[in-house]
Amino acid sequence: MSVDSSQEQPAGGEPRPSADASSQTPVARPKGPLVYRQSIWTRLTHWVWVICLFFLLLSGLQIFNAHPALYIGQQSGFEFDNSVLRIGAVNTPQGPRGQTTVFGQTFDTTGVLGMSGTAEAPAYVGFPGAVTIPSYRDLATGRVVHFFFGWLMVAALFVWFLASFINGHLKRDILPRGGDLKELPRDIGDHARLKLHHGRRYSPLQKLSYFAVFFVLFPLIVLTGLTMSPGMDAAWPWLLDLFGGRQTARTIHFGTMVLLVLFFIVHILMVLLAGPINELRSMITGWYRTSPGTPAAEGDKP
Amino acid sequence: MSGLIMNRRKLLVGSAALGSSIALAGCDQFNFLGQRGHPVRQALEQANVLTYRAQRALIGDQTLAREYAASEIRQGMKPNGSTQPTTPEYTFLKMQNFASYKLTIKGMVEREVSFSLNELRNMPARSQITRHDCVEGWSCIAKWTGTQLGPLLDMAGVKPEARYCVYHCFDNIQKSLSGEIFYYESSDLVDAYHPQTILSYGLNDQVLPVSNGAPVRLRIERALGYKQPKYLHTIELVDDLTPFGMGKGGYWPDNGYDWYGGI
Numbered sequence: 001m002s003v004d005s006s007q008e009q010p011a012g013g014e015p016r017p018s019a020d021a022s023s024q025t026p027v028a029r030p031k032g033p034l035v036y037r038q039s040i041w042t043r044l045t046h047w048v049w050v051i052c053l054f055f056l057l058l059s060g061l062q063i064f065n066a067h068p069a070l071y072i073g074q075q076s077g078f079e080f081d082n083s084v085l086r087i088g089a090v091n092t093p094q095g096p097r098g099q100t101t102v103f104g105q106t107f108d109t110t111g112v113l114g115m116s117g118t119a120e121a122p123a124y125v126g127f128p129g130a131v132t133i134p135s136y137r138d139l140a141t142g143r144v145v146h147f148f149f150g151w152l153m154v155a156a157l158f159v160w161f162l163a164s165f166i167n168g169h170l171k172r173d174i175l176p177r178g179g180d181l182k183e184l185p186r187d188i189g190d191h192a193r194l195k196l197h198h199g200r201r202y203s204p205l206q207k208l209s210y211f212a213v214f215f216v217l218f219p220l221i222v223l224t225g226l227t228m229s230p231g232m233d234a235a236w237p238w239l240l241d242l243f244g245g246r247q248t249a250r251t252i253h254f255g256t257m258v259l260l261v262l263f264f265i266v267h268i269l270m271v272l273l274a275g276p277i278n279e280l281r282s283m284i285t286g287w288y289r290t291s292p293g294t295p296a297a298e299g300d301k302p
Numbered sequence: 303m304s305g306l307i308m309n310r311r312k313l314l315v316g317s318a319a320l321g322s323s324i325a326l327a328g329c330d331q332f333n334f335l336g337q338r339g340h341p342v343r344q345a346l347e348q349a350n351v352l353t354y355r356a357q358r359a360l361i362g363d364q365t366l367a368r369e370y371a372a373s374e375i376r377q378g379m380k381p382n383g384s385t386q387p388t389t390p391e392y393t394f395l396k397m398q399n400f401a402s403y404k405l406t407i408k409g410m411v412e413r414e415v416s417f418s419l420n421e422l423r424n425m426p427a428r429s430q431i432t433r434h435d436c437v438e439g440w441s442c443i444a445k446w447t448g449t450q451l452g453p454l455l456d457m458a459g460v461k462p463e464a465r466y467c468v469y470h471c472f473d474n475i476q477k478s479l480s481g482e483i484f485y486y487e488s489s490d491l492v493d494a495y496h497p498q499t500i501l502s503y504g505l506n507d508q509v510l511p512v513s514n515g516a517p518v519r520l521r522i523e524r525a526l527g528y529k530q531p532k533y534l535h536t537i538e539l540v541d542d543l544t545p546f547g548m549g550k551g552g553y554w555p556d557n558g559y560d561w562y563g564g565i
Contacts, residue, residue, distance in 0.1 A: 075441040078440075230433075230523070234366060235361040
């Protein structure tokens with residue numbers, strides 16, 4: 001793997017496009033070959049997930065608002081306290097305020113969580129209507145939307161795993177290998193200095209990120225979602241044992257959502273930093289402009 | 303290079319502005335999904351049919367919901383929905399401690415049958431400590447005691463053309479312009495004949511309180527709380543759910559919730 005990676009990037013002494021080189025001759029900036037990087041299955045499932053995760057997030061927050069508290073255990077404590085997150089509104093001498101309690105620490109979140117809207121028409125909801133579908137309180141509709149896109153997301157996941165196993169995407173770009181770990185410190189350093197290499201394959205950090213999404217976060221959010229179904233708990237009672245109870249599963253479902261949102265933010269930032277046009281092109285047409293010095297291979301375009 | 307950085311900065315600012323405006327305005331744009339009967343919503347609702355079929359195929363008809371140890375009962379059963387029906391009929395029954403209460407099984411049966419509360423209490427009893435999952439998201443563990451519905455249906459003799467049980471309740475859950483709306487629910491015969499489906503009259507070793515559905519509440523343990531009708535008085539066997547309420551098979555299904563309720 002280390003051999004492959006070093007081929008992608010210009011070796012130590014090779015001329016990388018430096019600032020003064022490009023300012024002297026901006027026209028003759030060297031280009032790497034245009035490689036066919038993303039198969040139709042990768043691209044198709046990517047955009048299906050974009051739509052799914054958008055609707056799943058916003059309808060999920062709608063569902064959360066029906067009972068804006070998270071617990072650890074089988075049940076929700078009403079006569080005892082096993083909550084780890086609680087969003088609500090309280091009356092204070094200064095008027096009503098939004099309040100969020102996380103692991104016993106209470107924060108004033110007026111305007112965002114617990115209480116939002118305008119001063120004339122305050123809304124006492126967990127998450128504000130701006131980030132829920134529908135924008136008003138409607139649990140029934142939130143569930144209709146959530147389960148539709150839940151099925152769609154899982155279907156796309158099956159298609160992706162099958163296609164990526166067959167076409168080698170999984171082995172080439174997702175599953176980290178020993179060589180990737182050796183390359184990791186340098187890759188982290190390069191990312192920290194925003195020296196992004198556009199190779200034929202994914203860099204170690206990319207591999208690890210997508211591995212975490214496909215082998216940890218997606219399975220986790222699907223399985224914890226299923227654990228909330230009383231029917232599924234009858235069919236697969238091990239789900240309750242695996243996650244330590246239905247309410248813990250609900251908490252993990254929420255936590256995984258937060259991690260996926262963080263992934264999304266970093267993902268978008270990296271696309272912008274790595275060159276949004278090239279990155280978008282590769283996810284639409286499959287063709288990707290590599291860094292100068294990338295060795296050409298059969299099937300590449302100039 | 304500096305030109306490129308400026309472009310990226312502009313792009314960052316621009317996409318942040320675009321993103322936040324989509325987020326702020328975005329969700330009003332999908333409010334049409336809240337319209338019951340909108341064709342797009344009806345298409346999305348088909349996922350619930352898929353869920354029902356998939357779970358029926360995956361889960362054995364007799365597979366039990368988890369039953370918990372007595373130590374897991376850590377609190378009283380949280381009352382939700384109707385907690386105090388106010389009709390004269392129910393008030394009268396409650397005043398005389400449900401002495402004249404009758405549970406009737408009718409519709410597509412060989413013979414209509416009725417049972418008093420004492421008759422139900424004298425039938426073979428089943429106690430189960432189960433987790434009640436509300437559609438809102440919370441759960442509560444409690445011990446339910448009652449008699450299985452299946453043998454009672456057999457006493458009435460369910461006709462082969464019957465496909466659903468409709469559960470009629472005493473509670474006037476909503477007042478509308480055309481009068482009071484009474485709670486009702488329905489299930490398929492798989493749920494009706496499930497071994498844990500009991501007509502419960504006891505909760506946590508006490509007589510079932512009014513706030514939890516006295517005198518009789520049906521338990522369908524593999525479904526959400528709204529499939530466990532309280533204040534039950536009549537079970538009607540039918541082959542079609544459309545004549546009842548708004549035609550979706552239950553008070554909450556009429557209000558947009560999925561009928562199956564196993565998820």
